[in-house]
Amino acid sequence: MNGYLERIYNGVVKENPTFILMLGMCPTLAVSTAASNGIGMGIATTAVLVLSNVIISALRKVIPDEVRLPSYIVIVATLVTIVELLVKAYVPALYSALGIYIPLIVVNCIILGRAEAYANKNSVMLSAFDGIGMGLGFTIALTVIGFIRELLGNGTVFGHKVLPQPVGIFIKAPGAFLVLAVVIAVLNAMQVKNRGNELVNGCDGCCASCMKHNDCKEEGTK
């Protein structure tokens, strides 16, 4: 059982995808205008992540190594389409709030990154818990950023009015960069181990870290 709990701890704290690994930044910045959007996006991503980890882990001995990335993309894209249709049918308000960022879960680096780094090497159960941990870490991060931006920019907490005089810039595009920067800086100051400071070359911190990492490394050593 310890291995499973360790996975959850790893995803939420040690390798938090948003704050530590700096993956999946696009949805983090784009949909965090309100805490409820953050939760919705987090749950949608978690669902895709857990299912894709399970399927990829189950098929890890079947998929030939040479075509594994296209195979992963097909699996993830199928799952994302299912989630998109479900959200559209059952939570239309969330669907219109998240808009294009639901189909864009396909290119969320967290999902392909976990498939490549974890699910294709580990058992189905461990991969499932890895997906839950990472998804939970992502959801918490999105909710925290959404909460701060909603509070400062709109003066509300989950839709309830709290601040009389909100500062509009936080709900707009610059506010997203600003809040994420300050949150990461605060975590750095609290001595959380930060890989964010190690954005050394073009390979780290971008989706390429999962797909073409070796090529980039070779290029770097030349």
Added chain:
Amino acid sequence: MTSLIMIVVSCALINNVVLNQFLGICSFVGVSKQMKASASLGVAVIFVLTIACAVASLLYDFVLKPFDLDYMKTIVFILVIAALVQIVEMFLKKTSPGLYKALGIYLPLITTNCAVLGVALTNVQDEYNFLESVLAGFGTAVGYTIAIVLLAGIRSRLDETAIPKPFRGAPVVLLSAALMSIAFMGFGSLG
């Protein structure tokens, strides 16, 4: 004609893909460390995004829409983009090795750049025709290049500045992006 120019300006400046729509942030933060790499990636994105939008638009108008396969667009587009990047890579390798050497390692990176899939999907959402889609793709890619080259310039200055320790690395880059984003809001009055 004016509306076509407006599409390019709007995609490049007013609704800047990185600073306003948050697409392609990963490579924006990851690659902007070096000016040369940023400029190369920018050129590669202009190249791929324009072609990808053209292909996606044709596919949607002549295959997906007539056969009522609208819900398949995410899967189809991502596969088309992945295949397209491979083809462009092979084509460049054969025909112009010099260009391939300069852009080579950045091309595969573009497959997972959400800007490409994002623009292909928004074009469909906005019901752009073929020409409008291609121009939107081109404009968006130019906007991406402007943003990443500007950030690379700022970061080369940041290297020589004393930055408070917690802000070193990612936070200061995000803060720079925030200031750039505020500046780009000024283009809003163009529309």
